[in-house]
Amino acid sequence: MFHGIDPRSPIPLYVQIAERVRLAIATGTLGSAAPLPSVRQLAAELRINPATVIQAYKDLEAQGFVEIRHGAGTFVRELAPGRRARERSQQAVALVRKLLADARRSGVSLAELQRALETELGARTT
């Protein structure tokens, strides 16, 4: 779930961790009330500062995704069904926005992008 965390990217580590957890929740790999790895375990495994993991878990708690019970650890909260769908669509929007930024930087026009999308999707649906 947390492979490929990149400390060199400008996005702070705790944001990346929070993203990954939200993605996992969205895709359902983390069912509701499923336990998240403990701060100590995750920090040691990813070799990052425990404070970063704590901050990521706090953000998730603030956004209502998880619930930190002191001494017992961190658990995914009961999510309203629509919440997961909304989370998935937000993920999609974020992906598209990133795609557009990359396209602009590499000078690809919108029309070409659209055509490539259709051929790619076409090939996928048949």
Place this chain on the structure above:
Amino acid sequence: MRAMFRAVLHSQWKWSRLIVVLGTVAAFAIPLLSLQGAARADRGALQAPELLRAVQSWGTLYPLLATALGLLMAIAAWAPDHRGRHIHALTLPLARWRYVLLRFGAGFVLLAAPIAGVLIGSSLAVLAATLPPGLQAYPIALAMRFAFAVSVAYAVFFAVSAGTARTAGIILAVIAALILVQVVASMANLNLDLFGAAQTALLLGPGPLAVFAGRWMLVDV
């Protein structure tokens, strides 16, 4: 403090095992060898003077052994530290002089073995040998003198090798200066006898080397 001493002692034992064992064997053997002649009773009246000569010649080995032990033990105590440029010792959580004291004490504990070697060796030698009439054996006095000699030698070399290169340099500079002045004085034929004075200061009277200069006789009148 006791645990620290045991740790320092163990490390120092590991570095100077060979020296201590060889030293003890030598210290045990010299008295026995020196009294070898005593057994030959057939020499009659000639036995006494010959025995005294033998004891005298073997006797010169004691101060040499004591100095060698002192020197080697001091080197064994400081060589590893010097190699690591003292970083390890300096980062230990105790006052610096305490660490030096531990090393100093550990050295003495290890030097107890050769001293015991002399004591046991000479006592055994005396028991085994038949002394000619009139001659007396002094094993304990000999062992005590050896112990003092070893401890003074160890302390001297310990101080020199514990000091930084600067202190060693200072000592060498002093000696060099003495030699220089003596040479200049002898060239200008002033009767300035520095070595004589130094010798009397060191050897005779309560000088540091007085204990080396005495009579190392296991058997005497």
Place this chain on the structure above:
Amino acid sequence: MSRLLGVLLTVSVLASPVSSQDSLIARLRRQADSLLSAWRDAQKLAAVADSLEQVRATAGSDTIAVGGLRIIANPSPLPLREAAERAWPVIDSLYGSAVEDLPRYPFIFRAVDPDSSVRRTVLHVGVELPWDLDVRASTNVLLTTVTAPHFDPALADWLGAALRPTLRPEDERAAVFVQLVTAPSEAVRGCFLGDIARCKDVLQLGDSTGLLARWYVTPAEREALVTGSFTDYFARGATAITLQNCRQHRDDACTALLQALPPGSLPRPLGPAARLVLVREALRAGGRDAYRRLVASPNTAIEARLSSAARMDIDSLVARWRNGVVAARPKPLTLPWWAGFAAIGWTAFFGFCALRSSRWRL
């Protein structure tokens, strides 16, 4: 013819004085008288000179009289009075009654400043002493320069050293003890172990025939003696071969060599100290006038003189001597008491230096 003439001449020469015999004899007598009177004058002159010298030496100096001692010395910081007070009892105990004639031989000292280079008139009488001697040194001077009442050559020969009063007889006895134990001679060892006859042999009392056999009993000793002290003496000339044989433990060769030594040069197994101690023992045992009896009959045998002085037979005297010596075993100089403390002190000092070394003080 000439021979006849010669004879005539000699006869005439011989005969001529007869007439003038009495004139020659008279002349000779006159000459002898004049010589005699000249000699006497010279004697008187010498006596005057001596007394003058005496007066000059003693002029202006005070005399110190302690017991039988008379000391004439110029005023100086020399502690002569205390020295005399220390020396007198020892001298008195040695010479006993013979000290009455000591005052006739006063000490004449002149204290001089050893460092000054001013020229001093030569002193023919008395002794020059540096003026900075302490009491002990002055006492020793008195003891060594006291004139023995009756000088006796036979005794001196036998002793091999001058009989002097001593402040520390026990050191002398300790030295003799060391000789008794370490001398390479079976006889000496026998004496140490208690055989009085052997002691008399090694002290050279009694008849002095066949000394070699009695002094150096075993072949090993004889060989050790030859190789030890006579190697170069015998190495050259005819005796070289016998020396070689002696080296190969041939006892006859060694004995031959030793017997070939000129008489009296056979080294005595015990040094003079042993005999000195014996004499002191005799004088101590004999009471006040033991010394007088000792020097009374110079030409009788030594053991007779000793026994008469000590008023006991020679064997018991030698036994007393032996017991005194054996009891005087020297204190073993193994470790002076302060050496231990000095060593510990120096160890602590150097340890302290190690503690103070700069790296360790930060």
Place this chain on the structure above:
Amino acid sequence: MNDAIHIERLHYRAGKNFAIKELDLHVPTGAIYGFLGPNGSGKTTTIRLILGLLRPLSGRITVLGLPMPEQHARILGQIGYVPEQPHLDTTLTVRELIDFQAAFYPRWDRARAAELIKRFELDGEHLFGRLSKGQKAKLMILLALSQCGDLLVLDEPTDGLDPVVRRDILSALITYVSERGATIFISSHLVHELERVCDWIAVMDDGRLITEAPMEKLKHGTKRLVVMGAPAEIVNPPFRVLTRESANGGGAGENWVVGDWEPGMTSYFEGVGASVREVIDLDLEEGFVELLRSFREGRSRR
């Protein structure tokens, strides 16, 4: 002032050519404090001053609230130190070294030592001299951690080691920190590692501290800007101009590297009649390199 290490106006001179001047350094308690700097910039010397191995000419050093070097014995009891070069005796075995160290530290944690020996697969009977570079580093880390110090001072602990060993060491460090909330003062050349772990970064060059800032502020505060039409002289900008050079490939564009950048600062450029075509993020390494270059140019210009 609950800094684990607090240094004020530190002066130290070693021989003619090297000196630390006016060093002020604050390591907050509980932080993982990265100490970056090129070789010979005085990192090891600073660490030695912190540990009391060297005596400064002037200035005050307070470690864990205690003055150094007066209280060096007590402080060292609460510190785990891993030096740049192995400082342990080569003739002692691993077990002997551990026992030796244990005797000196009252808070020695035998369990942790045993657990680390297993985790690092160290053989107790091996002589320290014959261990590989990685094993030596692991042993020194083991000793430092087992001393249960509140402060770990690590002088390039993982430099020159293979990734596997580095991973083991870092995870052991992180576990220790999360368990005991200790402070780590780590000097290293592996910027990515520091980037991953540290929450504070200090950069030192030639005996002087260039900057000391939280990781986020340092990393996100340094940007490279592609600026068009900027005037030669700019008057007190809200950010720090580190370097300014014309873009390669001609044109009026210039590449600026700036520090203390806030997102809203592009408006400043409109004010001076210039425009920012692009704001490029820099990772720690690029930021570090730029910082050093600007510092050295600044120093050479002065």
